[in-house]
Amino acid sequence: MVFDLDGTLFDHPAAALAGLREWVAGRGGTVGPEVERAWFAAEERHFAAWREGRCGFQEQRRRRLRDVLPLLGLPVGDDAALDADYEGFLRAYEREWHAYDDVEACLAVLAERGLRLAVLTNGMPEQQNAKIAAVGLAGRLGPVVTAGELGVAKPDPRAFAATCERLGVAPGRALYVGDDHAVDVLGARAAGMRAVHLDRRGLGPADEADRIEGLARLVDHLADAAA
Ligand SMILES: [Mg+2]
CATH class of the missing domain: 1.10.150 (DNA polymerase; domain 1)
Structure with a gap:
């Protein structure tokens, strides 16, 4: 994941x-x-x-x-x-930094399932790792891969491929979850991953089949995912 x-x-x-x-x-x-x-x-x-x-x-x-x-x-x-x-x-x-309220419960479910986790974020390593630490998630999300260190950013499929490699999981067995449809969802699919659109504000696109409005529904999309 x-x-x-x-x-x-x-x-x-x-x-x-x-x-x-x-x-x-x-x-x-x-x-x-x-x-x-x-x-x-x-x-x-x-x-x-x-x-x-x-x-x-x-x-x-x-x-x-x-x-x-x-x-x-x-x-x-x-x-x-x-x-x-x-x-x-x-x-x-x-x-003002904080995590969304639904993150803890979601991580508990993923831990139960034994899924391997990673983060792929368009940002610089120092700031993105500082955010993760500040909201109490340091060491709990697996490798944190940033566009700043890769030199290539989402939606470029190479960013997703590099992250799967870090996880040691084939893209086809990994699920990507992101809030930006074009950058996250389409980018991940172009790299051969499955992807879920986290549409927290209900902005669409409404015809996206793998769309959830909160992380509580992520469990519905875990079938066959190793990561
Ligand atoms: Mg985002």
Whole structure:
């Protein structure tokens, strides 16, 4: 069983929103719906640029701030100023880190079944391992494989293949669980894995046959999986 991290085990959307509000409040502003939407749209757009190798990891952070700071009436500084701004957001984000409520019960079922676990996440090893440790999951999820260390990101099938290799399981016997249909589900299937779409917010696609709205239903999809 291979898990995505952000939006799957780790509640990134809630932490990012709370962190954004806290950070902006500290700068004397407030986050309305327009800024909220712009923040997540910028994250999606510029994180995809990093994922596809079109910019560096720190640069995608700066690009996100260049999009959003003007909406907050805050100055867009040089790279060093943007990095300092992002550090401010990061500290607030980190204070809000938590796992989803359904993770513990799910891990208990998987342990009972004796399934081997791994994580494959599009991120940098330091930050992703810090998240896992902060929410009490260190050492409990098997190998944690990151796009940052692989040099290739989901949905590239090579990222999934490398993770199965680390697990010592053929892709056809491993199940991937992730919240991003295009990146996680289609990517895993392109690598020969089975995949389940964890659609926590009910956004679809509704015609996905292997779709669950919470980890409690994952047990329905475990047949024949070795990992
Ligand atoms: Mg995710």
